[in-house]
Amino acid sequence: MVWTVIPVIILAAISVPTVQRVFKYTECAPDAYHVDVIGHQWWFEYYYPEADVWTANELVIPTNQEVCLTMESEDVLHNFWIPKLNGKRYLVPGQETTLLMLADDEGEYFGHCAEFCGLSHARMRMRVIAVSPADFDQWLVDQAKPAVMPAEGTLAAEGLDVFNAQACASCHLVRGVSADTASNETLIGPELTHFNSRGSFAGSTLEHENPGELAMWLEDPPTWKPGSFMPNLNLTAEQIEALEAYLRSLD
Numbered sequence: 001m002v003w004t005v006i007p008v009i010i011l012a013a014i015s016v017p018t019v020q021r022v023f024k025y026t027e028c029a030p031d032a033y034h035v036d037v038i039g040h041q042w043w044f045e046y047y048y049p050e051a052d053v054w055t056a057n058e059l060v061i062p063t064n065q066e067v068c069l070t071m072e073s074e075d076v077l078h079n080f081w082i083p084k085l086n087g088k089r090y091l092v093p094g095q096e097t098t099l100l101m102l103a104d105d106e107g108e109y110f111g112h113c114a115e116f117c118g119l120s121h122a123r124m125r126m127r128v129i130a131v132s133p134a135d136f137d138q139w140l141v142d143q144a145k146p147a148v149m150p151a152e153g154t155l156a157a158e159g160l161d162v163f164n165a166q167a168c169a170s171c172h173l174v175r176g177v178s179a180d181t182a183s184n185e186t187l188i189g190p191e192l193t194h195f196n197s198r199g200s201f202a203g204s205t206l207e208h209e210n211p212g213e214l215a216m217w218l219e220d221p222p223t224w225k226p227g228s229f230m231p232n233l234n235l236t237a238e239q240i241e242a243l244e245a246y247l248r249s250l251d
């Protein structure tokens with residue numbers, strides 16, 4: 001009796017703060033900073049409503065500030081999980097869920113979609129980049145700017161021509177280049193206006209600093225991400241080189 005009753009009392013006592021805490025971690029504080037998270041097969045998109053800024057794969061947040069994620073899915077169930085910052089939370093089609101993020105220290109926090117969501121689920125990663133509040137404000141200002149235009153006669157300018165000729169803009173927004181009516185709400189690919197300001201792409205599985213990875217992606221996306229909604233566009237080596245120069249100019 002003693003060995004049963006004592007543990008029961010201990011567990012019952014512990015369960016009270018545990019359950020309270022579990023619910024608190026998914027609720028948003030009134031003064032939290034808001035970011036929308038949209039799950040896609042197979043990448044995460046972020047929208048900062050106060051600054052009207054869209055980005056993908058890498059969620060940039062200020063340190064020591066509660067950030068409230070309002071999450072929804074465009075297609076199937078996904079699950080947002082940054083193990084060092086909080087527990088998991090589902091992204092559900094047609095239903096909003098919330099999750100709180102709080103980073104004490106600056107740095108990169110790695111995560112992975114935690115719900116099987118189709119062919120390339122294993123290539124659906126994401127990162128949180130926590131920066132100082134001052135750097136965060138500067139980041140928002142930079143992200144809100146339209147894309148830089150490449151100087152005439154450069155390889156990047158050739159890349160912009162390929163970008164327009166290949167109808168990349170039918171799936172990707174580049175502000176200042178795409179039609180004024182184009183919107184991330186309807187386009188199916190990540191916004192590329194500041195592509196080069198991010199460190200990783202394709203569901204954070206490829207790195208900008210690794211030579212050859214961007215070219216490999218442009219050559220045939222579905223070999224890297226089976227089922228990818230970016231098709232093989234049969235680009236030539238010259239077109240890929242020019243596109244790469246253009247994409248790298250999008251700081």
Ligand SMILES: [Cu+2]
Pocket residue numbers: 039042077078079113114115116117121124
């Ligand atoms: Cu997923």
